[in-house]
Amino acid sequence: MSGAVLPTIADNAPKGIAPGNRSMINRLTESLDFNAQALMLRAERQRLIASNIANADTPGYVARDLNFAQALKQATGTAGGGTGGPVIPTASHAAHLGAGPAARSEANLVYATPSQTNLDRNTVDMDRERANFADNSVRYEATLRFINGNVRTVLSAITGQ
Amino acid sequence: MSMFQIFNVAGSAVSAQSQRLNVVASNLANADTVAGPDGQAYKARQVTFQTQLMGQVGAAGVTVSNVSEDQTPGRRVLDPKHPQADAEGYVTYSNVNAVEEMVNMISASRSYQNNVEVMNTAKTLLQKTLQLGQ
Numbered sequence: 701m702s703g704a705v706l707p708t709i710a711d712n713a714p715k716g717i718a719p720g721n722r723s724m725i726n727r728l729t730e731s732l733d734f735n736a737q738a739l740m741l742r743a744e745r746q747r748l749i750a751s752n753i754a755n756a757d758t759p760g761y762v763a764r765d766l767n768f769a770q771a772l773k774q775a776t777g778t779a780g781g782g783t784g785g786p787v788i789p790t791a792s793h794a795a796h797l798g799a800g801p802a803a804r805s806e807a808n809l810v811y812a813t814p815s816q817t818n819l820d821r822n823t824v825d826m827d828r829e830r831a832n833f834a835d836n837s838v839r840y841e842a843t844l845r846f847i848n849g850n851v852r853t854v855l856s857a858i859t860g861q
Numbered sequence: 862m863s864m865f866q867i868f869n870v871a872g873s874a875v876s877a878q879s880q881r882l883n884v885v886a887s888n889l890a891n892a893d894t895v896a897g898p899d900g901q902a903y904k905a906r907q908v909t910f911q912t913q914l915m916g917q918v919g920a921a922g923v924t925v926s927n928v929s930e931d932q933t934p935g936r937r938v939l940d941p942k943h944p945q946a947d948a949e950g951y952v953t954y955s956n957v958n959a960v961e962e963m964v965n966m967i968s969a970s971r972s973y974q975n976n977v978e979v980m981n982t983a984k985t986l987l988q989k990t991l992q993l994g995q
Binding site: 739740743744746747748750751753754755756757758759761764766809826830833837840841844847848851 | 871874920923
């Protein structure tokens with residue numbers, strides 16, 4: 701992170717139950733925001749693992765992975781869940797302005813340590829990548845279910861049933 | 862939407878692996894080719910993969926950077942009765958090593974399957990994402 705001031709946990713801590721401090725709609729959507737950030741990071745990690753699998757036979761390719769916990773902490777500005785950190789705009793096109801996802805995620809990308817030596821210096825371990833891929837897709841689906849549950853909760857609250 | 866990049870990444874890998882399979886197929890088909898009148902037998906071909914960055918951070922596809930020919934001399938077999946035998950009675954066959962090619966083929970087909978599965982999983986996840994909130 702370059703220069704951006706991250707709110708600390710203390711900044712985000714609930715300040716009593718005074719109605720003026722945190723509006724009702726915030727409370728409804730902050731968990732949704734948190735899960736949306738998690739979903740985006742899961743998608744990012746999925747793409748990364750797909751790249752590793754695609755390059756399993758490329759000489760000299762170095763496998764990479766995402767430090768998910770750290771990336772989520774940065775994306776939401778919290779250690780735990782549900783306190784709605786800053787929403788960082790992502791640039792999905794080269795012409796977009798702003799910090800862009802690169803500045804945010806490049807620091808969280810780590811290089812995989814090779815488990816077995818390889819003559820062509822490729823460090824993709826297919827067993828590990830396949831396990832990570834399955835793990836990440838299950839967690840992606842879990843996040844989807846959390847969001848679905850959240851939406852249902854909000855829906856039943858606003859329809860008053 | 863970053864999940865859509867997975868199709869580009871895995872798709873590039875699938876096409877690169879199928880090109881590798883193509884090369885293996887032509888090598889195996891020409892395993893027993895003998896040298897023609899020019900004395901040059903078929904030379905085994907080999908693909909070289911290279912990482913291809915796809916714009917976004919972490920999205921790295923793969924591409925075939927070049928197809929090279931194996932320059933080792935071909936097998937020479939003494940067979941004076943063969944129509945293609947040279948002045949000394951030797952026939953030059955291609956330098957294809959059938960065992961190596963079979964191993965290459967298995968490796969390519971496994972990598973192909975892996976990448977197809979990656980695309981299938983990504984497709985399932987995207988479909989579930991589309992049904993979000995319903």
